[in-house]
Amino acid sequence: MSRVMGVAPSLGTDERPPRRRALAPLEPVSTRTRLVLGVAFFVLFFGLWAVFTLGGFVSPTFLASPITMAKEGWLLFTEFGFLHDIGMTVWRVVGGFVLAAIVAVPLGIAMGAHKGVEAFLEPFVSFCRYLPASAFIPLLILWAGLGEMQKLLVIFIGSVFQIILMVAVIVGNARKDLVEAAYTLGATHRGIVRRVLIPGAAPDIAETLRLVLGWAWTYVIVAELIGSSSGIGHMITDSQALLNTGQIIFGIIVIGLIGLVSDAFFKFVNRRLFAWSALR
Structure with a gap:
């Protein structure tokens, strides 16, 4: 009948949608x-790691x-109070990061929303952005001592x-x-700032904070390597002196x-707070 009507016969496979390739660019994968x-x-x-070490290829x-x-690791927890070191490091990361966010987010919003503020602050902020935090440690020891501050x-x-x-870029x-x-x-x-700019930028600001939190972990270890009596960085320094690579x-x-874990928690909170951003 299809030949009589002048319509080419269709194959069953042609009627089905093409199969998606798992490794295709930007192709999502299941959870x-x-x-x-x-x-x-x-x-x-x-x-x-086990092959190279247990096999004798590495000393x-x-x-x-x-x-x-x-x-x-078991000895660290059972004999050397490693839980205390973990708690101190987490406290330092959270404390320093929260202080930075409290100061930085309002300033970033002001710079992004008002070009005059951006022209005033952007050169100094860009200059400071390239200064390594570790370079300030000698000065900070002089100013604040060897304590938590x-x-x-x-x-x-x-x-x-x-x-x-x-x-500032996001806003x-x-x-x-x-x-x-x-x-x-x-x-x-x-x-405009309160009802347009801030709500629109909030999901991306939260994502920025999540990314910078990862950088904060590198800074805390540097801070604990010098003049610290507790923390994961302090433990690593002591272990290095004893050549205890384990x-x-x-x-x-x-x-x-x-x-x-903190990254996954941040993602979960962001999805709950800004569920609508996934539809953008």
Whole structure:
């Protein structure tokens, strides 16, 4: 009948949508696949680590095996009060990062919303952004001593200028049509900032804070390497003096695990607070 009507016969396979390729560019993967692939990488990593160390290809002096690392980690928790060190490091990261966010987010919003403020602050902030936080440690020790304030200030300096510039860019890239529409409806300058710029930029600001939190972990370890009597960085320094690579590696892994948990928590909170941003 299809030949009589002048219509080419269709194949069953042509009626079905083309199969999506798992490795196609920008092709999403399921949550289960993502989990399996993530776990597979860690399995491969630890497997290669075990082969090179347990197989005798690397000296234990330079790299401990996974088994030795696990034993040293257990000793850290049971005999050396490592939980206290973890608690002190987490407190320093959270404290310094929160201080930086409290200062940086309002300044970044002001710079992004008002070009005059941006012209006044941007050169200085850009200059400070390239200064390594570790370079301030000698001065901070002179100013604040070896206490907690010195370590909080290292994290603060390392984070605040990055957040300011990133937030300013986010706010400055707001849609101009929304701003003009708000002015047409009678919004004031303050109303534009409060009701258009800040709500529109809030999801990206939260994502920026999540990224900078990862940088804060690098600063806290630097701060704890000098003049500290507690913290993960202090433990790593003591282990280095004893050539105990098992404890050093365990401390590094603990930092990564804590960062991974905090990152996942940040993502969860952002999704709850800004669920509508996924529809943009």
